[in-house]
Amino acid sequence: METDWYKLDSAGKLYASTVSSRVSTVFRLSVTMYKSINAKFLQEALEETLEEISSFKVIVKKGFFWYYFEETKAMPTVSKEHYYPCSNLFFKGRNTFPFRVLYYNKKISLELSHMLTDGTGGIEFLKLLVRNYLKKEGVSVSCIKKERNNFNFDNAFFRYYEKLVPNWQDTLAKAYKLPIRLDKRGVYHVTTGKLKIDSLKDLARQYQTSITTYLLALYTEILIDIQEQNSNKKKKPITINVPVNLRNFFESNTLKNFFVSVPVTIDPRLGTYSFEDIIATISIELKRYLNDKQLKTLIARGVRGERNFLLRALPLLVKDWISPMVHAKFGENLYTSSISNLGIISLENELEEHVERFEFYPPPSIGNKIKAGVISYKGDMYITFGNLSNDRLVERMFFRKLVKEGVQIKIETNRSAY
Incomplete structure (x- = not known):
């Protein structure tokens, strides 16, 4: 066989x-x-x-x-x-x-x-x-129903690719990069903050926005401050990569990848942004991208890139050589960092009483030395920063800012001392 x-x-x-x-x-x-x-x-x-x-x-x-x-x-x-x-x-x-x-x-x-x-x-x-x-x-x-048969291993990108849909048209400028050094190979520092979802909801409500937008705004404000303090050069845009689960917009039960990266940009070259300005700008950016029509253009770009005749004709040895450079130029270089929110995880009552928490660590990346992963369970949110450097400034500023806003946070890390 x-x-x-x-x-x-x-x-x-x-x-x-x-x-x-x-x-x-x-x-x-x-x-x-x-x-x-x-x-x-x-x-x-x-x-x-x-x-x-x-x-x-x-x-x-x-x-x-x-x-x-x-x-x-x-x-x-x-x-x-x-x-x-x-x-x-x-x-x-x-x-x-x-x-x-x-x-x-x-x-x-x-x-x-x-x-x-x-x-x-x-x-x-x-x-x-x-x-x-x-x-x-x-x-x-x-008593737990088995629903695994509903899942498949289809390439959902192909299923929702439409030939007449144009490619994603936005042109992103090279983003600001944090001036931090890589640690030794294989070292990945993670720092997790545990907090109550309701406390974050209350903060977001004060600004009439969602939790996701609030977190993006908070992180963006910190990155703007760091660039202001550490750069004497020409300012660059702060762009955060926001992975979007396409299953929320297109019907699919695939267990393969089915997401796209949505860029959220604040450009300090345009002037000074208040926190309210940042929230307003991010809200507009997300509203513009998060609909099935705009997301189809991102699907089209990915599928057409894969189906490119010249790329397909190249042997794997050559693809392995050029892909990291292409990914850096048209992907990683366009982002300052990334925040990925997997949402609220739920289990059946019979299981919940045996499970304390979930956590999500984002994949390490040279282009974005610091990334954040968010996941929630049983009323608690866990925000984890993955960091390829030994610099702790971003994590400290982020969590201290939340504490200053009245959010109680428990910090855990694999670093020797935080």
Whole structure:
């Protein structure tokens, strides 16, 4: 019987050719239980989960023109966490899984390459893993409906690509970059702030805006201040990359990547912005982008880039050489940083009482040395900054600003001292 194989989706193909020792393309989703993790049960739960979501039971292979996934009978092994998060999954000459499952004390961490899926797909896999793990622990889950059959592994970008829709037309200027040095290879500093969602809602309500817009405005204001304090050169735009889950706008149950990056820009060259000005500008930017018509232009740009005849004709060896440069010029160089909000995670009542929290660590990137990942669960929000440098200014300014506004925050970090 022939081995089944899968093409990478439109986003996955780009990520595959940009992997390096510093750009792992790996993000982390973690769940913390109220009891210590049983490694044996976790391994059994992983194997059961892969039987139900078999599209994840693949290894990464190199073709002549593209990377691809190949089904495998091999089984990944859970392991105890002992290194920095979001480290590289791929090594030349080896067939590797595009994800790993780690545990430490009460925490289970699922680390995935963006070659395989996005945050939404990862959350679905992790939630099923948690269900199966708790079942091994003796928790009754018989009343929980299994809805995994609704999911698929389709390339939703192709499904919603329309030939007559023009490419995204906006031209972005090269964005301001934080003047910070990279730490040693493999080191990824993470700092998480835990706060009550309601406290942030109250703040956002004062400015008649959403939580997402408020967080973007707060972060933008900090980046403007840092540029003002540290740069004697000509000012540059502050542009934040906001990943948008396209499933909220187009019907799809795909577990592959299905998101686009929306740019939110404030240009200090135009003058001084008050906090209210920043909120108003960001609100207009988001309203302009977040509709199915405008998002179709972003889908069109990605699909046409992938289908470009010259690009398709290039051997993989050449793609691996030029893709990082193209991604830097037309992607990373256009952004100062990124904030990705996976929203509110919900579990069935039978499971919630056993699960304390969720966390989301964004993938490390040289072009955007600092990124933020946001996730919420049971009334709490967890804001995590991933940082490739040892500079702590951004995280400190961000959380101190929230504290100054009356928000109580508990800070946790993997740094030796915060």
